[in-house]
Amino acid sequence: MNRFETFSTQFVQSVGSKEGAVSPTISGSASYAYGDPKTAEGIFEGSVKKPLYSRMGNPTTARLESIMAEMDGGIGAVATSSGMGATALATMSLLACGDEIISIGGLFGGTYSYFNETLSRFGIKTRFFEVDAYDAIAHAINDRTKIIFVESVGNPNMRLPDIKKIASIADEAGVVLIVDNTITPMSVSPLSLGADIVVYSTTKIISGNASALGGCAVFRSISEGEDKFKSPRYGFLEKFIKGAGAMALIPNAKKRALRDFGMSASPHASYQTMLGLETLPLRMERIVQSCQTIAQALHAKGFNVNHPSLTCHKDHVRYKQDFKNGCGTLLTLDFSTKERAFAFLSKTKIATLTANIGDSRTLALHMASTIYRDFGAEERTFLGITEGLVRVSIGLENPQDIINDFVAACQE
Numbered sequence: 422m423n424r425f426e427t428f429s430t431q432f433v434q435s436v437g438s439k440e441g442a443v444s445p446t447i448s449g450s451a452s453y454a455y456g457d458p459k460t461a462e463g464i465f466e467g468s469v470k471k472p473l474y475s476r477m478g479n480p481t482t483a484r485l486e487s488i489m490a491e492m493d494g495g496i497g498a499v500a501t502s503s504g505m506g507a508t509a510l511a512t513m514s515l516l517a518c519g520d521e522i523i524s525i526g527g528l529f530g531g532t533y534s535y536f537n538e539t540l541s542r543f544g545i546k547t548r549f550f551e552v553d554a555y556d557a558i559a560h561a562i563n564d565r566t567k568i569i570f571v572e573s574v575g576n577p578n579m580r581l582p583d584i585k586k587i588a589s590i591a592d593e594a595g596v597v598l599i600v601d602n603t604i605t606p607m608s609v610s611p612l613s614l615g616a617d618i619v620v621y622s623t624t625k626i627i628s629g630n631a632s633a634l635g636g637c638a639v640f641r642s643i644s645e646g647e648d649k650f651k652s653p654r655y656g657f658l659e660k661f662i663k664g665a666g667a668m669a670l671i672p673n674a675k676k677r678a679l680r681d682f683g684m685s686a687s688p689h690a691s692y693q694t695m696l697g698l699e700t701l702p703l704r705m706e707r708i709v710q711s712c713q714t715i716a717q718a719l720h721a722k723g724f725n726v727n728h729p730s731l732t733c734h735k736d737h738v739r740y741k742q743d744f745k746n747g748c749g750t751l752l753t754l755d756f757s758t759k760e761r762a763f764a765f766l767s768k769t770k771i772a773t774l775t776a777n778i779g780d781s782r783t784l785a786l787h788m789a790s791t792i793y794r795d796f797g798a799e800e801r802t803f804l805g806i807t808e809g810l811v812r813v814s815i816g817l818e819n820p821q822d823i824i825n826d827f828v829a830a831c832q833e
């Protein structure tokens with residue numbers, strides 16, 4: 422069975438219940454009553470498994486977390502208020518002042534400024550590398566390096582990393598690898614390739630229709646024998662490993678990030694996200710097919726298209742080998758100048774102009790004047806943001822309708 426089919430069965434079966442309410446129940450309460458003081462003590466101690474307070478965990482969100490953990494082959498997950506919340510949770514639970522991050526490849530704008538502008542104010546330094554700069558990456562790792570971070574497909578530069586190779590560099594150095602896999606395991610499963618933590622913006626293709634902001638971090642189990650998390654580099658984990666064993670990364674993330682920063686998921690958003698998960702494989706299968714069809718057709722008509730399915734793309738071989746189920750919903754079009762990009766965006770009737778991606782509808786946006794407007798020339802060059810760059814997120818419409826509309830939008 423292919424990946425789409427496997428996940429189709431898994432998601433509809435785990436989101437629905439065989440008894441009582443079929444659709445997940447929304448537990449909207451912010452706080453939970455304990456009944457008696459002994460139970461309260463047990464809940465705070467961790468020996469009684471009941472909700473403590475919705476910032477620390479919610480029954481509806483817990484259901485989403487168990488489905489996301491199973492989806493990735495992780496031991497547990499923590500859902501968050503947004504994708505940035507998931508990246509913040511995963512990173513802040515491991516970092517201290519003086520630490521370093523190695524960031525590889527093209528990067529979502531918010532993540533880039535979080536590393537470069539926000540974490541730097543707290544004494545955390547990030548070094549950025551091209552996706553294939555393996556020697557420079559290995560060379561840059563030192564005693565202060567706590568995290569290697571990579572996106573499974575660069576947004577919006579469309580570069581594809583060799584996750585397995587990067588994971589082996591991380592393992593050799595004993596450093597944690599975090600993968601932003603917002604394109605979902607329909608395309609790649611980072612934990613099975615050697616990553617330690619996977620983060621998602623569920624706002625995108627997982628919810629799929631702009632109905633819920635959300636994120637999730639999925640953690641691998643800590644092994645009984647040797648494990649990089651048991652090394653002095655991550656000495657602060659020792660007490661969690663003593664208490665929770667294989668699960669240690671979950672209480673660490675909850676106590677070091679969720680409790681203190683409060684990027685907690687809303688139960689209503691968790692509900693919407695689960696409804697999205699049910700149909701994710703169906704939507705994704707159609708969209709990745711459409712992306713290839715549209716990229717090829719527009720390329721043939723003389724558009725400057727960036728998508729790894731095109732033979733002229735730098736990572737086409739990797740796309741063929743490692744991304745057999747596509748690489749998400751994005752492609753980019755370079756119109757050379759801002760004026761020509763604006764003319765296209767003013768004329769397209771199909772594309773909705775918004776900063777979101779992974780929607781049922783086709784979306785488009787000029788990058789330099791919006792998400793990357795505050796970035797300097799050097800940063801833009803590194804992230805692949807050219808003057809005429811338009812990011813397109815392909816939706817569920819008929820692909821030929823999209824092609825026709827885009828061609829018409831380029832006519833004078």
Ligand SMILES: *Cc1c(COP(=O)(O)O)cnc(C)c1O
Nearest residue numbers: 503504505529576603622624635
């Ligand atoms: C959108 C996005 C994020 C941030 O997610 P939000 O839900 O908007 O906070 C992070 N990474 C990638 C790859 C994204 O596309």
